[in-house]
Amino acid sequence: MARAVTPRRKMLNTAVAWIIGLLIFFPILWIVILSFKTEGDAIRTPLGVLTSGWTFDSYSVVQERSDYFHHFWNSVILSVGSTVLGLVIAVPSAWAMAFVPGKQTKNVLMWMLSTKMLPPVGVLMPIYLICQSLGLLDTRIALTLILMMINLPIIIWMLYTYFREIPGDILEAARMDGAALKEEVLFVLLPMAVPGIASTLLLNIILAWNEAFWTLNLTAANSAPLTAFIASYSSPEGLFYAKLSAASTMAIAPILIMGWFSQKQLVRGLTFGAVK
C-alpha cells in the first residue's frame, strides 16, 4: 500500500517508528549490553553502565559454574528432536489430507486442532504421574515426546495449508509424461513441498525451544533445557545481572535469528491458516 507522501511526512513516520521500535527492542538490547559488563558495573546507573569497560567474563563464568552448554544442548535436542519426530508423523498425514481429501478430512483437521486447545495444566497431574511411574521424570525422552505431541496439531496444520497450495494439475501433467507414482512424489511433489516443510520445521523449533510449562514442571538438573535453567536465576542468582544477561543472551540469540527468518510463517502457523 505504498502511497506517495511528502518527504517531510516520510521523515516524521520514520522518526516515530524508529523511536517506538527501539523502545520495544530496548530490553533485549539492554541484556546484551549488560552481558558484557562486570557484576559491579551491571548494577550501576544507566549512564554508569554505558561508560564502564567491556568484558567477556560473564560468559565464561556462566559456563564454568553451571555447565551452561549441558542445558543448551538439552534445548537443542528437545526442540529439534520433537520437531523432526513430529514432521515424520505429520508429513504423510498432511500429504494424504491435502491430496486425497475425503468427506471426513475437514472434521479430522478440526478435531486435531481441538487437541491443541486443551490447557496443559488440565492434564498436569496425569502426565506427571505417568512420567513418574515410568521413571521418565527429568528425562529428555519424555519431554521430547510431550513437546512433539503439543506441537503436532500445528505441524499438521501448517503442512496441510502448504501442501494444499501445490497445484494438483501438475500431477496430471507428470502422469501424462509417463511418470510413475514414485517418480511423481520424488521429482515433482517433493521439491514443491520442501519450502513448506522447512518453514514448519523452523517455526516449531522456535515454539519448542521457548515452551515453558512442561519444561519447568517435568525437569530438574539432568534434562532441564534453557527455559528451566534460566528460571533457576529467579532467586537469589538473579541478583547477578551480568551472568543472568550472559545466560539469557545465549539462550535467545539463536531463536531470535531463526525467528526473524520465519516472520511470515509465524502468521500462518499460529493462526492455523486463518490469516495469511
Add this chain to the structure above:
Amino acid sequence: MATKASRAAARAMISPSVILLLGWMLIPLLMTIYFSTLRYNLLMPGNNPFVGWENYTYFVTDPAFATAIWNTLLLVGGVLLITVVGGILLALLLDMPMWGQGVVRIMVIAPFFVMPTVSALVWKNMFFNPVNGLFGHIAKALGLTPFDFLSQAPLASIIGIVSWQWLPFATLILLTALQSLDSEQLEAAEMDGADPVNRFVFIMLPHLARAITVVILIQTIFLLSIFAEIFVTTSGGPGDASTNLTYLIYQESLLSFDVGTGSAGGVIAIILANIVAIFLMRMIGKNLDA
C-alpha cells in the same frame, strides 16, 4: 481422482497422527476426570477413596479460587486490551512509508521470540527492581521514591511483561491483514473526501475485524495458560495477588501434591478453555471451506 486404493493408502498415512493425538487427548483427560473424584494426595498414601464432587466443592469454595478467576480475567483482559489496541496502532504505523521499515519491523517482532522465563526475569531484575532496576534508577534521578512494581502492583507488572511478549504477535498479524487491503479502495475514499479517521473507521477497521478476532481468540487460548512468567517473578504472590487459575492448579498439584483437588481444578480449566476454543474453531472452520 482418488481411487479406492489411494483412499486406503491415505487412511494408512493419516492414522498414526490420529491414533497418537487420540491417545494424547483421551488418556490424560480421562485420568484427570477420574482423579478429580478421588481423595488422592501423594503425601498421604492410602487407598484413595471415591469422594464424588468433594474436590470440586473444596476447590471452588476456596477463597483463592475466586481470586484466581478474577486475576485470570484481569490478566487475559488487560493483555488483550493492550496488545490489540497497541497492535492496531503499530500496524498502522508500520504500514506507512518510511526509511528502514524492515529494521523497525524486526525490532518490533523480536520480543515474541524471547523465551518466557528470560523476558520475565529481565523485566523483574533489570527494570522492576527498586534498587538496581532501570526504573528505580530513573525514579532516583528524578528525585522520586522508586516504586516496587512486583510487590506493590504484581498483577499489573505481569500484565506489562506478558503484553510486551504478545504485542509483536498482534502487530504482525494485523500488519499482514492490513497489507492485504486494496489500496484503491482507500484512494477512492480519499478522493471522496474521507478524512484519515473516517478511512480508518469505515474501511480499515471492518477489513481488520477478522484478523482482530483471530488475534483475540488465539491469544486468549495462550493467555489462559500463563505460567512461567508468574512462576519466576512473584510465585503468585504476595499472598495470592498474582495467582491465576493455572498457577493455583499448579500449587495444588505439584506443591501440595493434592492430586484430587488439582485434577478438579484441571477439569474446570479445561471447561473454561473450551468455551473460548469453540468460537475459535468456528472461525477457522469457516476459513477451511473457502
